[in-house]
Amino acid sequence: MSEKIKIAIGQGATCSGCDIAVLDLDVELLKLFEVADLTFAPLATDIKYKDVEAMEDGEITICLYHGAVRNSENEHIAKLLRKKSKIMVAYGACAAFGGIPGLANVTTRNKILDTVYEQTATTVNPDHTRPQTHYLSPEGHELELPELFESVKALDDIVDVDYIIGACPPTREMNVKLLGVVLDFVQGKAGLPPKGIILASERTLCDECPRQKPDKVFIDEIKSVDYTDLDPEKCFLEQGIMCFGPATRAGCDSKCINVNMPCRGCMGPTAAVLDHGASCLSAFTSILKLSGSESELPEEEIEKLMSKMRDPLGTFYRFTLPKSLLQRVVKET
Amino acid sequence: MTFKPKIIVFCCNWCAYAGGDLAGISRYQIKPYFRVIRTMCSARVDPAWIMEAFRLGADGVMVAGCHPGDCHYIGGNYRTRRRMAMLRSLLKQFGLNEQRLELAWISAGEAEKFATTMNSFIERITEIGPSPYRTSATDSRAAGVAKEAADV
Numbered sequence: 001m002s003e004k005i006k007i008a009i010g011q012g013a014t015c016s017g018c019d020i021a022v023l024d025l026d027v028e029l030l031k032l033f034e035v036a037d038l039t040f041a042p043l044a045t046d047i048k049y050k051d052v053e054a055m056e057d058g059e060i061t062i063c064l065y066h067g068a069v070r071n072s073e074n075e076h077i078a079k080l081l082r083k084k085s086k087i088m089v090a091y092g093a094c095a096a097f098g099g100i101p102g103l104a105n106v107t108t109r110n111k112i113l114d115t116v117y118e119q120t121a122t123t124v125n126p127d128h129t130r131p132q133t134h135y136l137s138p139e140g141h142e143l144e145l146p147e148l149f150e151s152v153k154a155l156d157d158i159v160d161v162d163y164i165i166g167a168c169p170p171t172r173e174m175n176v177k178l179l180g181v182v183l184d185f186v187q188g189k190a191g192l193p194p195k196g197i198i199l200a201s202e203r204t205l206c207d208e209c210p211r212q213k214p215d216k217v218f219i220d221e222i223k224s225v226d227y228t229d230l231d232p233e234k235c236f237l238e239q240g241i242m243c244f245g246p247a248t249r250a251g252c253d254s255k256c257i258n259v260n261m262p263c264r265g266c267m268g269p270t271a272a273v274l275d276h277g278a279s280c281l282s283a284f285t286s287i288l289k290l291s292g293s294e295s296e297l298p299e300e301e302i303e304k305l306m307s308k309m310r311d312p313l314g315t316f317y318r319f320t321l322p323k324s325l326l327q328r329v330v331k332e333t
Numbered sequence: 334m335t336f337k338p339k340i341i342v343f344c345c346n347w348c349a350y351a352g353g354d355l356a357g358i359s360r361y362q363i364k365p366y367f368r369v370i371r372t373m374c375s376a377r378v379d380p381a382w383i384m385e386a387f388r389l390g391a392d393g394v395m396v397a398g399c400h401p402g403d404c405h406y407i408g409g410n411y412r413t414r415r416r417m418a419m420l421r422s423l424l425k426q427f428g429l430n431e432q433r434l435e436l437a438w439i440s441a442g443e444a445e446k447f448a449t450t451m452n453s454f455i456e457r458i459t460e461i462g463p464s465p466y467r468t469s470a471t472d473s474r475a476a477g478v479a480k481e482a483a484d485v
Contacts, residue, residue, distance in 0.1 A: 274381040281423060285416045294411045295411070305418075312419060330427065332461075
């Protein structure tokens with residue numbers, strides 16, 4: 001066995017659930033550490049950015065970057081790790097598609113700062129203080145804070161990414177498969193897979209779903225998961241629950257479905273789809289049920305029927321807004 | 334310089350496109366600020382295409398098909414109107430004026446209706462002004478295309 005490879009785990013705008021997902025490898029971690037050293041991983045190792053800066057280019061074999069790119073620090077560390085890593089992986093829904101932090105694209109930086117530093121009930125800020133990127137303290141210390149970006153971006157908007165792994169967070173099975181790919185590569189048993197989305201299916205989740213599916217699905221009334229007794233055997237859509245299986249990529253082993261929760265779309269769209277939200281929209285508009293015959297219904301009634309769906313943007317683009325076609329909300333002048 | 338809008342019109346092969354064709358043959362005057370894309374059915378128009386049109390700097394998008402009940406494929410336009418209804422509320426959430434998306438039913442014989450619908454839509458979009466996605470700082474590609482579009 002030759003020298004150990006180096007792996008890094010980078011963090012952007014993240015909840016660190018992806019870190020925990022890596023830890024979830026449990027005993028498999030031993031196999032990983034037989035061939036690899038963990039270098040940069042802020043959650044597990046004591047290492048500073050300057051230590052990474054001191055590394056040689058391409059010294060890190062694989063970097064798993066999780067989290068969206070939300071501020072200048074995220075961007076800096078993404079670019080730095082890209083330079084120092086041979087293989088850059090956008091790990092998890094946030095790095096891959098912007099994820100939940102990406103929903104900040106429905107508003108603007110100024111509105112976010114106003115809410116946080118002015119408008120909440122518990123905020124007392126008579127001087128209208130805002131965070132500054134540079135500050136010179138009276139003692140002469142120069143302090144710097146990262147700058148918040150106007151729009152949230154996915155990792156591959158900022159740097160060149162070799163592999164994209166969706167899901168929030170990537171499942172243990174996906175991690176084991178990823179580990180297998182890494183081991184095979186390190187031991188020279190197999191080459192690397194082609195660039196792009198890996199560890200995922202080319203089909204939709206509906207295709208793999210173990211539930212009974214009727215020939216035709218109709219939603220009578222959109223229900224909330226919180227207040228509905230769910231039949232664990234029946235299709236969610238049939239029960240009036242929004243499930244994004246029809247428009248979402250498979251590969252997560254139906255984790256949520258198996259514990260009686262509908263799909264929320266964290267694996268992103270399939271390769272054939274331009275826009276995840278538009279794909280969800282097409283799927284849902286067709287299955288909302290009408291009381292009468294469609295041909296006799298005036299257009300206003302259709303509008304009313306479609307307005308049953310509240311907040312289509314937040315629901316359809318829950319994980320993919322920065323990677324959608326329109327990317328962010330704009331304002332008409 | 335007066336604002337010359339850029340409008341994309343998806344026409345179904347069987348009704349709206351034929352109607353537009355007839356409008357041309359009949360020499361109805363229509364302002365030249367729209368581009369027609371022919372699809373086999375109005376239901377063939379993926380909502381993503383409409384978003385792509387807006388992303389690339391379109392100021393308005395119209396989807397035109399057969400009258401309800403007259404669809405060449407029996408029920409395609411019923412799907413279209415469902416999608417467009419929800420897409421309109423989605424686009425509104427994206428910050429676009431919902432009037433920028435129009436749905437029209439035009440039969441193969443309604444050349445005059447094609448002309449008046451187009452003219453009034455063009456007028457409406459001219460009034461609303463350029464799409465905010467034209468100059469959106471998030472996507473330089475869209476801005477680039479919008480620049481080119483100024484020579485309509």
